[in-house]
Structure formats: C-alpha cells, structure tokens
Amino acid sequence: MVGHDELHAAHAHRFDHLVTDRAVHREVYVDPAVFDAELKRIFGRVWVYVAHESQLRQPGDFVTSWIGRQPVIVTHGGQQQPRVLMNRCTHRAATVCQERSGHATHFRCAYHGWNFRNDGTLVSPTFGSGYDLEDFRVEDFSLGQAPRVDSYRGFVFASLAQSGPTLAEHLGNARTYIDLFCDLSPTGEIEVGEAGTNRYGYPGNWKLQAENGVDGYHPNFVHQAFLDNGRGGLAMQLFHGESVGRAADLGRGHALLDSRPTLGEIHERSFRSTPGGQAHYEQLVDRLGAERAAEVIRTNGGQGFNLLVFPNLQLIQIQIRVIHPRRVDLTEVDLYPTLLAGAAEQTNAARLRSHEGFYGPAGGGAPGDLEMFRRVQEGLAVESVEWLPLLRGLRRTELGPNGELIGHVTDEHPQRAFYRRWAEEMAA
Amino acid sequence: MNPVDRSAIESFVYYEAALLDAGALKDWLELFAQDCLYWIPSRAHAPDPVRHVSIVYDDKPKLSARVARLLSGKEYAQEPPSVTCRQVTNVVTRAGADGEIEVNAVLVVYETRPNTAIQAVPAHARWRLTVQDGSFRICEKRVVLTDLDRYYENLTFLL
Ligand code: FES
Ligand SMILES: [Fe+2]
Numbered sequence: 245m246v247g248h249d250e251l252h253a254a255h256a257h258r259f260d261h262l263v264t265d266r267a268v269h270r271e272v273y274v275d276p277a278v279f280d281a282e283l284k285r286i287f288g289r290v291w292v293y294v295a296h297e298s299q300l301r302q303p304g305d306f307v308t309s310w311i312g313r314q315p316v317i318v319t320h321g322g323q324q325q326p327r328v329l330m331n332r333c334t335h336r337a338a339t340v341c342q343e344r345s346g347h348a349t350h351f352r353c354a355y356h357g358w359n360f361r362n363d364g365t366l367v368s369p370t371f372g373s374g375y376d377l378e379d380f381r382v383e384d385f386s387l388g389q390a391p392r393v394d395s396y397r398g399f400v401f402a403s404l405a406q407s408g409p410t411l412a413e414h415l416g417n418a419r420t421y422i423d424l425f426c427d428l429s430p431t432g433e434i435e436v437g438e439a440g441t442n443r444y445g446y447p448g449n450w451k452l453q454a455e456n457g458v459d460g461y462h463p464n465f466v467h468q469a470f471l472d473n474g475r476g477g478l479a480m481q482l483f484h485g486e487s488v489g490r491a492a493d494l495g496r497g498h499a500l501l502d503s504r505p506t507l508g509e510i511h512e513r514s515f516r517s518t519p520g521g522q523a524h525y526e527q528l529v530d531r532l533g534a535e536r537a538a539e540v541i542r543t544n545g546g547q548g549f550n551l552l553v554f555p556n557l558q559l560i561q562i563q564i565r566v567i568h569p570r571r572v573d574l575t576e577v578d579l580y581p582t583l584l585a586g587a588a589e590q591t592n593a594a595r596l597r598s599h600e601g602f603y604g605p606a607g608g609g610a611p612g613d614l615e616m617f618r619r620v621q622e623g624l625a626v627e628s629v630e631w632l633p634l635l636r637g638l639r640r641t642e643l644g645p646n647g648e649l650i651g652h653v654t655d656e657h658p659q660r661a662f663y664r665r666w667a668e669e670m671a672a
Numbered sequence: 673m674n675p676v677d678r679s680a681i682e683s684f685v686y687y688e689a690a691l692l693d694a695g696a697l698k699d700w701l702e703l704f705a706q707d708c709l710y711w712i713p714s715r716a717h718a719p720d721p722v723r724h725v726s727i728v729y730d731d732k733p734k735l736s737a738r739v740a741r742l743l744s745g746k747e748y749a750q751e752p753p754s755v756t757c758r759q760v761t762n763v764v765t766r767a768g769a770d771g772e773i774e775v776n777a778v779l780v781v782y783e784t785r786p787n788t789a790i791q792a793v794p795a796h797a798r799w800r801l802t803v804q805d806g807s808f809r810i811c812e813k814r815v816v817l818t819d820l821d822r823y824y825e826n827l828t829f830l831l
Binding site for chain 2: 344438439440441442443444445446447466468469470576577581583589590592593596597599600601604605606608611612614615616618622
C-alpha cells in the first residue's frame with residue numbers, strides 16, 4: 245500500500261484516503277482531526293436518529309439526545325412533526341434542559357432566566373427594560389432548530405443540513421428491516437422509553453461499536469462463554485465459519501447480519517406455542533395477512549437480524565441502540581429495549597429477560613465487546629502497523645434483488661459498506 | 673422489640689461481602705435460596721420487571737450460569753478479573769413477611785482491573801433473608817445503583 249505520508253500530502257483536508265475497499269487506516273480511529281471532521285461532515289449533515297414518536301405522545305413531551313456531540317431537545321409541540329431544538333441558550337450558550345425526558349411547556353435557562361416555549365421561541369429577555377428594541381428583536385433569539393426533521397415508522401431523524409437526500413432516500417433498503425422490527429407488534433407499534441434504558445461507555449472510538457454491531461466474525465470468540473453455555477451448540481452455529489447465516493451490504497452505508505437462515509424455521513415452529521403466542525399470531529394474521537405474518541414471525545422482530553443504519557443507529561434483537569461519539573477515544577451508548585404495543589405482558593417480559601441476558605453493562609455478551617474495543621484502542625497506539633484489513637469474503641458476495649451485496653454472515657462486507665459511505669461523506 | 677438478631681445478620685452480610693471480595697463465587701452462590709432473585713434494576717423507583725428493563729434480573733438458574741461464565745476463563749470483560757473492595761454500612765434490619773428478614777444497607781463497591789481506573793459504585797442494597805437449617809439464605813438481593821444515568825464501562829463483577 246502507498247505510504248501514508250505521501251497520501252497525506254496529497255489530501256490535506258480530505259480523509260477518504262484513509263479507507264480503501266479492503267482496509268482502514270489507524271488514523272480513522274485515533275486522529276482527533278478525523279473525529280472533528282466526522283462531527284461536521286457526517287453528524288453535521290446526514291440523517292441522525294434522535295427519538296421515537298412513542299416517547300412524544302402528548303404535546304409538551306420531550307426527550308433529549310445528541311446529534312454528534314451537539315445536545316438537542318426533541319419536542320412534541322402539538323404540530324405534525326416533532327421539533328428538534330438545539331439545547332443551547334441563545335444568550336450565553338448554557339443548555340436549557342437538563343433532563344433525559346419529561347414534559348414541559350417551556351424551557352427556562354437557569355443562567356440569566358431566559359424562558360423559551362417548547363417550539364423554541366423566546367418569551368422575552370429577563371429585565372427587558374435593559375434592552376433597546378433597535379438592538380434586540382425577540383424573534384431573532386429563538387433556540388436553534390434542526391432544519392430538517394422526518395420520521396419513518398415512528399423513528400424520528402434530524403439532519404443539520406438545509407438540503408440533501410430525503411430520509412426515505414437515506415434509509416433505502418434499511419426500511420425493510422425497520423418494518424420487520426415494528427411489524428412483530430400486534431398493533432404494528434413499538435414503545436420506546438417506557439421500558440427504560442441500558443447505558444454503557446467505553447474508552448474507544450465510536451466506529452468500533454458501529455462496525456461491531458454487524459460483525460458476525462467475532463461472536464464465537466468473544467461470546468463463546470455465553471453462546472456455548474448449555475444451549476446444545478445451536479447458538480454457536482449462528483456465527484460459525486460454516487454457518488448458513490448471511491450478511492448484507494444494504495447500500496448507503498447500512499448493513500445487516502441475517503440469522504433467518506439459521507433461526508427462521510425455529511421461530512416459525514415455536515412462536516405459537518410460547519405463552520400468548522397463539523393470540524399474538526392471530527392478531528398478526530388479522531393485521532398483515534397470513535403470508536406477511538409468517539415472514540414477520542420468521543424474523544421474530546429484530547431477533548432474526550442485526551441492522552446498522554449509517555452512521556450510529558442499530559436495531560438488534562429487541563433494542564434500538566444509539567451510539568454517541570464523545571471524543572476520538574470515548575464513546576457512550578444508549579440501548580432502548582422496545583415493548584411491543586398490545587402484546588401480552590409475558591411476551592414483553594420474556595423479551596426483556598432475553599435482552600438483559602446478553603446486553604447492558606452487566607450482560608453476558610456486550611461487556612466482552614467493550615473489552616475488545618478497549619484493547620483495540622490500546623493496540624491502535626502502535627504507529628508502525630498502519631492498516632486494519634477488511635479482506636474477509638472479498639470475493640464471495642453476490643448481488644441481491646434490491647441491489648444489496650449478500651455474503652456469508654462472518655464476512656466483512658458489512659464493514660466495507662460502512663466505510664465506503666464514511667469515505668464518501670468525508671471526501672466532500 | 674425487634675425479634676431479629678441484628679449482629680448475626682450483620683455478620684452474614686459482611687461474610688457475603690468477603691466471599692465476593694475473595695472471588696469465592698461458588699460459595700457465594702450457595703448462599704442463595706433455590707427460589708431467589710439477584711436484581712439490579714435500571715430505575716430507582718417502582719421498578720416493574722414486566723415493563724422495565726433491568727441491568728441484571730437473575731433467578732437461580734441464570735445466576736448459576738452467570739457464575740459459571742465468570743469462572744469459565746472466557747468472559748473477557750473479566751480478563752484480567754476485577755479486584756473489589758466493598759463496604760456494607762448503615763445496616764437496618766426488620767422482620768419481613770412470612771418469617772423473612774429484610775435488611776437494608778448502603779453498599780459501596782470499589783472496583784479495579786489492571787489497565788482501568790478504579791471505580792466506586794455506590795448503591796443501596798436490600799436483602800430478603802430466610803433461615804434454613806440454622807443458617808441464612810438469600811431469597812432476594814436487590815442493588816439499586818446511586819447513579820443510574822451513568823454510562824458504566826463494566827459491571828460484570830458481582831455487586
Ligand atoms: S445563558 Fe441562558 S439566559 Fe444567559
Ligand atoms: Fe459482540
């Protein structure tokens with residue numbers, strides 16, 4: 245490969261040379277300049293997931309999150325689409341909301357008392373007689389807002405760019421799996437937030453979690469103690485070198501691990517015999533028809549796949565996972581286990597127990613990944629070995645019916661997909 | 673008057689803490705009744721396992737599997753293993769329902785692994801104990817973390 249210094253000279257403010265179709269350069273994970281550029285070029289432009297509509301049922305409901313590192317408040321102000329307000333007072337820049345979720349008609353900044361309505365407009369500055377009207381027009385000091393907000397199946401996304409691809413264009417093939425995730429609900433609706441949140445962090449780059457969520461190569465190694473634990477070896481077949489599982493590059497940086505070839509028939513056979521399963525099945529048939537119901541059950545919501553939506557959203561098992569980049573070597577992650585609206589209590593409880601077994605900071609699986617991220621970030625300090633290969637399965641993908649690239653579940657085309665989009669965004 | 677022998681109960685929870693600090697996980701597991709719960713909820717008030725996710729919600733089989741995994745040598749979040757030092761203080765005991773004993777205490781676990789900074793994990797702990805064959809058995813141990821909003825890097829050691 246070409247020496248990095250030569251490349252660097254040729255691409256002063258570009259970073260796309262750090263990624264090829266077969267490798268990623270270490271600076272992608274360790275260079276603060278890359279991180280700063282990601283915040284501007286990726287998080288500052290592309291559609292980023294900020295909330296789910298089920299968290300915003302009543303006018304006044306709000307949740308807070310981040311777009312990259314920028315704090316935002318997502319509010320239901322009574323209008324059709326939620327608003328995504330910048331959580332930054334227009335006076336001296338203090339955050340105006342300190343809660344993760346709640347209900348408020350106004351956000352009052354504690355610093356000098358400016359009070360904003362939940363549509364972002366400023367009521368009036370405090371001690372107003374000190375302001376001259378020629379200097380100060382109240383309407384110039386509304387909270388900042390994401391210029392574009394749109395949603396799909398209740399998933400609310402915001403883009404900080406004035407223009408660009410629509411959300412539907414951005415999601416592309418990922419919509420199929422968001423549909424499957426939601427359609428397992430008897431009503432087609434999921435509930436986010438009600439079940440609470442699992443949170444964890446790690447001293448490593450945010451992309452380590454992004455690429456790991458669709459890495460079918462690692463589970464039999466990192467998670468062996470969990471997968472091999474009295475389950476008759478079935479779980480070890482999911483991600484085996486000879487597994488029948490598939491993975492897909494869905495286009496636009498989105499990717500999928502697909503366990504349906506391994507688990508689909510088991511889900512089909514067992515779904516109706518679980519407690520509440522028969523009634524659930526009948527509700528699905530009523531709403532979706534027998535054919536679609538069978539497809540949904542084969543997938544069993546997100547149990548049949550891991551979906552990565554570029555850049556930082558994942559749907560895995562029952563959870564919505566949101567990855568927050570904090571520093572080049574520090575990342576925090578929110579896991580929102582979802583409830584199926586209208587499903588039997590024992591169905592939702594069983595889904596929660598299954599989630600807890602593997603995920604969260606004390607789960608049987610996720611902490612092993614975090615330990616690997618810590619080790620990777622430590623190893624990346626080595627400067628003389630510059631590149632991280634993504635060569636697995638390079639020559640064994642095939643084109644799917646929707647333009648996706650499909651290959652073996654343990655191959656690295658999901659990561660190649662992610663970094664191809666990454667390079668596109670970082671080039672411009 | 674409190675019918676519960678407070679010093680025996682204190683000795684028991686200190687013994688439990690000492691087993692965990694010593695890494696004697698199998699001995700620790702034996703302290704639990706067959707029908708038990710080891711619970712770290714993800715919300716402080718009125719956690720409902722039917723509707724709310726927990727950090728840990730283990731019955732005896734799951735807790736046994738957890739201990740087996742931690743001892744397997746293949747739980748990499750525990751390679752190298754955590755070293756812990758825990759304080760159990762402010763112990764309050766009272767008679768519970770069905771002859772059980774309820775114990776509430778402040779629990780602070782200091783934890784470190786080589787390569788990671790020491791972390792302090794403060795919590796309120798609650799035990800439901802029963803007496804079986806002359807010794808205490810844990811029916812439920814519930815640990816409510818003080819900082820539930822924190823993005824913990826590793827809670828795979830036992831609290
Ligand atoms: S910073 Fe908000 S009122 Fe001054
Ligand atoms: Fe993993």
